[in-house]
Amino acid sequence: MPRTLWTTPEAVVLERRIGDWDEDVLVLAIETSCDETSAAVVKGGREILSNVIVSQVDLHGEYGGIVPEIASRAHVEALTPAIGEALRGSDLTFWDIDAIAATLGPGLIGSLLVGVAEAKSIAAVLQVPFVGVNHLEGHLYSNLLDDHNAEFPAVALIISGGHTMLVHVKGHGNYEVMGGTIDDAAGEAFDKVARFLGLDYPGGPEIDRLSLLGDPTAIGFPRALMFEGDFDVSYSGLKTAVINYVRRAEARGEIVSIEDIAASFQQAVVDVQVAKTIAATKAAGVHRVFLCGGVAANSGLRQGLAEACQKDGFSLHVPPMELCTDNAAMIGACGTAMLRRGKTSGLNASPDPNLPLV
Numbered sequence: 001m002p003r004t005l006w007t008t009p010e011a012v013v014l015e016r017r018i019g020d021w022d023e024d025v026l027v028l029a030i031e032t033s034c035d036e037t038s039a040a041v042v043k044g045g046r047e048i049l050s051n052v053i054v055s056q057v058d059l060h061g062e063y064g065g066i067v068p069e070i071a072s073r074a075h076v077e078a079l080t081p082a083i084g085e086a087l088r089g090s091d092l093t094f095w096d097i098d099a100i101a102a103t104l105g106p107g108l109i110g111s112l113l114v115g116v117a118e119a120k121s122i123a124a125v126l127q128v129p130f131v132g133v134n135h136l137e138g139h140l141y142s143n144l145l146d147d148h149n150a151e152f153p154a155v156a157l158i159i160s161g162g163h164t165m166l167v168h169v170k171g172h173g174n175y176e177v178m179g180g181t182i183d184d185a186a187g188e189a190f191d192k193v194a195r196f197l198g199l200d201y202p203g204g205p206e207i208d209r210l211s212l213l214g215d216p217t218a219i220g221f222p223r224a225l226m227f228e229g230d231f232d233v234s235y236s237g238l239k240t241a242v243i244n245y246v247r248r249a250e251a252r253g254e255i256v257s258i259e260d261i262a263a264s265f266q267q268a269v270v271d272v273q274v275a276k277t278i279a280a281t282k283a284a285g286v287h288r289v290f291l292c293g294g295v296a297a298n299s300g301l302r303q304g305l306a307e308a309c310q311k312d313g314f315s316l317h318v319p320p321m322e323l324c325t326d327n328a329a330m331i332g333a334c335g336t337a338m339l340r341r342g343k344t345s346g347l348n349a350s351p352d353p354n355l356p357l358v
């Protein structure tokens with residue numbers, strides 16, 4: 001008889017390796033914190049057997065940003081098929097899975113609820129542990145998935161549409177937030193500037209593309225907090241500076257170069273972020289830098305950080321693109337590390353939109 005996802009082979013339940021988180025442990029992971037629905041199967045915490053990502057970018061594009069209600073509904077539609085595809089893609093059934101991990105927060109509450117409710121239901125039916133994972137901690141583990149030279153300790157720059165922070169990753173579950181944005185996240189600044197310039201959503205990739213055609217030294221946009229001696233950044237003033245520059249130029253009847261604006265804006269972000277990351281790495285006394293989150297796709301940031309790390313003798317680890325943006329594989333990797341530390345969540349665990357990293 002062909003096995004379906006829900007077929008229970010005899011004795012499988014009895015043989016389940018509860019509490020035995022050996023190197024082959026199989027974790028089904030779910031990520032629904034924002035606008036990507038993702039399900040993955042991760043083996044032994046580092047090997048991705050499948051990683052299905054359903055992006056909602058087209059749904060939100062016409063509104064120029066994420067609409068939370070639309071995101072939740074789209075997760076409801078996409079999650080169950082994504083889980084099925086993740087299991088089929090790894091040639092497994094539900095009954096092979098040792099634990100279920102899902103993002104508990106931070107994120108949009110309506111989106112988180114969809115993933116957490118489904119994860120807990122599956123865990124209850126299969127009688128396996130449920131592990132609620134911090135989304136930001138998950139991003140840290142994206143670095144360990146593809147690159148077997150990547151190890152803790154490190155300083156990680158988590159840089160996305162929702163977060164911008166520098167974290168001293170001392171070991172598994174041992175983190176110190178060294179600094180972060182005091183206002184807008186870097187990706188948010190990219191998206192807002194792009195929107196003002198009339199570019200498509202999400203704006204980060206558009207600005208990156210245009211900046212390759214422009215002069216990054218054309219306009220001297222501010223580098224806020226660059227020389228403050230701490231590890232915080234601020235992007236709200238930079239966004240306003242771009243808007244003021246364009247409005248003033250238009251009032252004078254001048255023609256502005258959108259490519260130069262994009263390149264100069266991006267260079268300002270890169271300069272500040274690279275300086276702060278290198279300073280944090282030196283202060284933490286480590287030699288490894290992790291770059292993760294959606295803005296890690298930015299060509300200027302990758303290049304600027306690579307050059308700076310090479311100069312200071314630090315190794316730089318950047319996950320492949322599909323692991324930089326939100327994905328369930330990183331949640332599975334982090335969930336496995338938590339299981340190994342005995343950190344499971346009860347079935348009464350509920351999502352927290354503001355869940356802090358530490």
Ligand code: KG4
Nearest residue numbers: 160161162187202204208294295297298325
């Ligand atoms: O990690 P992510 O997929 O979602 C979260 O925010 O958690 O990151 C999305 C963000 C968006 O703000 C997008 O504009 C930005 O990452 N982004 C980029 C690039 N690709 C994506 N920003 C700058 N340059 C890029 N190439």
Ligand code: ZN
Nearest residue numbers: 139160325326
């Ligand atoms: Zn994220």
